[in-house]
Amino acid sequence: xxxxxxxxxxxxxxxxxxxxxxxxxxxxxxxxxxxxxxxxxxxxxxxxxxxxxxxxxxxxxxxxxxxxxxxxxxxxxxxxxxxxxxxxxxxxxxxxxxxxxxxxxxxxxxxxxxxxxxxxxxxxxxxxxxxxxxxxxxxxxxxxxxxxxxxxxxxxxxxxxxxxxxxxxxxxxxxxxxxxxxxxxxxxxxxxxxxxxxxxxxxxxxxxxxxxxxxxxxxxxxxxxxxxxxxxxxxxxxxxxxxxxxxxxxxxxxxxxxxxxxxxxxxxxxxxxxxxxxxxxxxxxxxxxxxxxxxxxxxxxxxxxxxxxxxxxxxxxxxxxxxxxxxxxxxxxxxxxxxxxxxxxxxxxxxxxxxxxxxxxxxxxxxxxxxxxxxxxxxxxxxxxxxxxxxxxxxxxxxxxxxxxxxxxxxxxxxxxxxxxxxxxxxxxxxxxxxxxxxxxxxxxxxxxxxxxxxxxxxxxx
Amino acid sequence: xxxxxxxxxxxxxxxxxxxxxxxxxxxxxxxxxxxxxxxxxxxxxxxxxxxxxxxxxxxxxxxxxxxxxxxxxxxxxxxxxxxxxxxxxxxxxxxxxxxxxxxxxxxxxxxxxxxxxxxxxxxxxxxxxxxxxxxxxxxxxxxxxxxxxxxxxxxxxxxxxxxxxxxxxxxxxxxxxxxxxxxxxxxxxxxxxxxxxxxxxxxxxxxxxxxxxxxxxxxxxxxxxxxxxxxxxxxxxxxxxxxxxxxxxxxxxxxxxxxxxxxxxxxxxxxxxxxxxxxxxxxxxxxxxxxxxxxxxxx
Numbered sequence: 001x002x003x004x005x006x007x008x009x010x011x012x013x014x015x016x017x018x019x020x021x022x023x024x025x026x027x028x029x030x031x032x033x034x035x036x037x038x039x040x041x042x043x044x045x046x047x048x049x050x051x052x053x054x055x056x057x058x059x060x061x062x063x064x065x066x067x068x069x070x071x072x073x074x075x076x077x078x079x080x081x082x083x084x085x086x087x088x089x090x091x092x093x094x095x096x097x098x099x100x101x102x103x104x105x106x107x108x109x110x111x112x113x114x115x116x117x118x119x120x121x122x123x124x125x126x127x128x129x130x131x132x133x134x135x136x137x138x139x140x141x142x143x144x145x146x147x148x149x150x151x152x153x154x155x156x157x158x159x160x161x162x163x164x165x166x167x168x169x170x171x172x173x174x175x176x177x178x179x180x181x182x183x184x185x186x187x188x189x190x191x192x193x194x195x196x197x198x199x200x201x202x203x204x205x206x207x208x209x210x211x212x213x214x215x216x217x218x219x220x221x222x223x224x225x226x227x228x229x230x231x232x233x234x235x236x237x238x239x240x241x242x243x244x245x246x247x248x249x250x251x252x253x254x255x256x257x258x259x260x261x262x263x264x265x266x267x268x269x270x271x272x273x274x275x276x277x278x279x280x281x282x283x284x285x286x287x288x289x290x291x292x293x294x295x296x297x298x299x300x301x302x303x304x305x306x307x308x309x310x311x312x313x314x315x316x317x318x319x320x321x322x323x324x325x326x327x328x329x330x331x332x333x334x335x336x337x338x339x340x341x342x343x344x345x346x347x348x349x350x351x352x353x354x355x356x357x358x359x360x361x362x363x364x365x366x367x368x369x370x371x372x373x374x375x376x377x378x379x380x381x382x383x384x385x386x387x388x389x390x391x392x393x394x395x396x397x398x399x400x401x402x403x404x405x406x407x408x409x410x411x412x413x414x415x416x417x418x419x420x421x422x423x424x425x426x427x428x429x430x431x432x433x434x435x436x437x438x439x440x441x442x443x444x445x446x447x448x449x450x451x452x453x454x455x456x457x458x459x460x461x462x
Numbered sequence: 463x464x465x466x467x468x469x470x471x472x473x474x475x476x477x478x479x480x481x482x483x484x485x486x487x488x489x490x491x492x493x494x495x496x497x498x499x500x501x502x503x504x505x506x507x508x509x510x511x512x513x514x515x516x517x518x519x520x521x522x523x524x525x526x527x528x529x530x531x532x533x534x535x536x537x538x539x540x541x542x543x544x545x546x547x548x549x550x551x552x553x554x555x556x557x558x559x560x561x562x563x564x565x566x567x568x569x570x571x572x573x574x575x576x577x578x579x580x581x582x583x584x585x586x587x588x589x590x591x592x593x594x595x596x597x598x599x600x601x602x603x604x605x606x607x608x609x610x611x612x613x614x615x616x617x618x619x620x621x622x623x624x625x626x627x628x629x630x631x632x633x634x635x636x637x638x639x640x641x642x643x644x645x646x647x648x649x650x651x652x653x654x655x656x657x658x659x660x661x662x663x664x665x666x667x668x669x670x671x672x673x674x675x676x677x678x679x680x681x682x683x684x685x686x687x688x689x690x691x692x693x694x695x696x697x698x699x700x701x702x703x704x705x706x707x708x709x710x711x712x713x714x715x716x717x718x719x720x721x722x723x724x725x726x727x728x729x730x731x732x733x734x735x736x737x738x739x740x741x742x743x744x745x746x747x748x749x750x751x752x753x754x755x756x757x758x759x760x761x
Contacts, residue, residue, distance in 0.1 A: 124506040128506070140725055141720070144725050239614075239704070240699075240702055241701070292595075293594040293595060293612065297588060298700060300595070422722060422724075423723050427723045427724045428724065430716065430717075430726045432527060432528060433528075433703070434528050434531070434702070434703045434704055434708050435705045438616055441616050445612075445616060447616075
């Protein structure tokens with residue numbers, strides 16, 4: 001008898017354990033299994049009930065909840081999936097913004113710190129309508145991969161006068177991507193951490209060598225020559241950014257769209273400009289204008305800019321300046337200039353890489369206006385300024401001041417109308433990209449004698 | 463009557479486990495196999511959004527130069543890395559079971575890389591051993607009056623990664639070998655010594671044949687380890703996937719979740735890669751069972 005009771009108890013424990021392990025957490029306030037969740041209790045949360053998942057997904061009007069910023073959101077609960085950790089500067093600022101929002105509106109906001117891997121879990125979470133009201137990710141991914149699950153922010157953005165508090169380039173770009181994907185424009189996110197690419201340089205080393213910012217490739221080669229004569233290595237390069245660097249160079253010879261087509265279908269040798277671009281890069285490499293050891297393993301080469309006074313420039317996105325400052329523990333005098341154009345290709349000389357991490361609101365969020373107000377608090381005004389200062393990034397609100405490490409970036413972003421994509425089309429063929437990238441790294445390693453050899457090697461991959 | 467009760471108890475105890483296995487393993491496997499024949503963008507997309515693709519996903523991956531490179535890298539890790547790891551592991555195991563002094567210290571020292579995070583281990587190799595400027599290798603070459611080189615260049619990166627991985631893996635397989643060797647009775651070696659067999663003859667005529675089942679275990683573990691190889695590849699190419707270090711699981715990850723700057727996803731092709739890898743493991747296991755028979759010796 002005792003054995004029977006014991007056996008039944010054991011069976012019950014097993015079943016209960018298994019049931020507990022498989023509990024579905026989609027219905028209510030989701031709790032992170034990883035334990036990286038921070039819950040923010042408002043000082044007067046009252047008897048607010050979890051709003052649960054809305055059944056009327058797709059209804060973006062949400063008129064009942066719409067209230068102007070600064071309204072009382074007593075009883076409103078929001079869940080915010082962040083792509084940062086709460087120990088990072090960005091996470092700390094978001095935390096401060098949420099604290100402020102709760103204090104001012106009475107809402108309760110739960111932040112779940114998902115880190116960069118958020119991209120791997122977001123789609124499934126959105127498909128299953130997990131309790132997420134707003135989340136952060138790359139704005140292209142939002143506009144293309146999550147477009148069906150995010151709210152159209154057009155009306156709320158217009159009412160908030162967001163156009164005057166943001167860069168036009170992100171607005172137009174995300175609408176175009178959404179149209180590509182669904183056939184109609186959609187305002188899918190608000191930019192939180194803008195990025196811009198170009199050549200970042202140390203102003204003090206330029207001054208020391210007595211050189212000015214170049215605008216053409218010929219001038220750039222002259223600048224490199226003078227820097228080298230003054231004992232300064234011109235350009236740092238890590239293999240992680242080889243395609244970004246050469247993509248920028250190639251985009252001055254060949255339109256990005258054509259690069260994308262060649263990436264998909266081949267035909268690099270048939271385009272004389274590819275060989276010309278590679279030839280000029282080979283000339284640059286053979287002249288010894290790459291820093292010692294470049295192309296190096298990330299982040300060794302970029303660190304040399306901060307660790308020594310011997311390397312002047314790097315082709316990258318703006319976050320590199322903060323990375324170098326943080327690693328070296330110094331505040332360098334950074335400047336930015338757009339990648340130089342080449343003679344006879346003036347129409348291709350002005351474009352720059354631009355990207356952003358953005359905040360989107362789910363289309364099943366029951367309090368879209370509250371979520372939007374929180375997003376606006378983060379991407380504009382004093383919180384945005386705090387984010388720019390503490391994380392060393394470009395302010396999302398152009399009215400704010402860029403920190404010293406981001407000097408010149410706001411101007412470049414404002415002037416950019418048709419941004420270049422990451423790697424400027426070389427990465428368009430995602431499947432083949434690692435092999436294409438290897439050829440580009442080999443170009444910088446000096447493995448190709450001529451540009452024609454390089455183009456032929458690329459075509460050999462198809 | 464009693465037998466009926468027993469059956470009920472057996473069912474009561476096995477049902478939760480069987481259900482868990484079905485839900486957690488069998489269902490995902492079946493779904494993945496079916497998905498590999500469909501065009502699916504998101505890995506969790508509803509089946510109503512799937513479109514039948516026939517074998518197009520398999521054609522896509524088998525015609526991809528990146529997949530070829532990934533398979534080539536995996537096979538090199540499996541064969542070259544396997545020979546190195548199992549050889550060193552066996553050598554160390556034999557030495558450590560031969561009665562040397564400080565056996566426990568050496569065993570702990572060789573096993574230690576297994577208890578250190580692979581991320582820390584990879585960082586150590588990349589920054590302190592392979593670094594061009596201050597890395598151990600180039601400093602050593604410099605001391606000999608030779609010129610250093612870029613160990614992380616496109617021509618050397620794979621081998622640099624493999625050596626680092628092998629260094630971290632030896633201890634695990636060594637412990638399994640030690641366990642196998644210690645299982646062999648000392649009487650056998652004693653008898654062989656009396657018969658005039660030296661240590662080398664004893665190794666090839668006694669130790670090796672009696673370690674057959676251990677070899678099979680180690681080769682199976684090593685195969686699974688190689689097929690699920692991911693972290694080291696990511697550590698040696700942290701920003702973008704690189705051809706020199708790409709392996710099938712990294713290729714699968716990029717195919718399913720997209721890459722830096724490219725948001726294209728193809729969960730159907732990702733499922734096809736998963737199926738191919740599973741078949742690879744099954745084939746290796748089948749061959750191991752056929753080639754290495756461990757049931758013909760008793761001791």
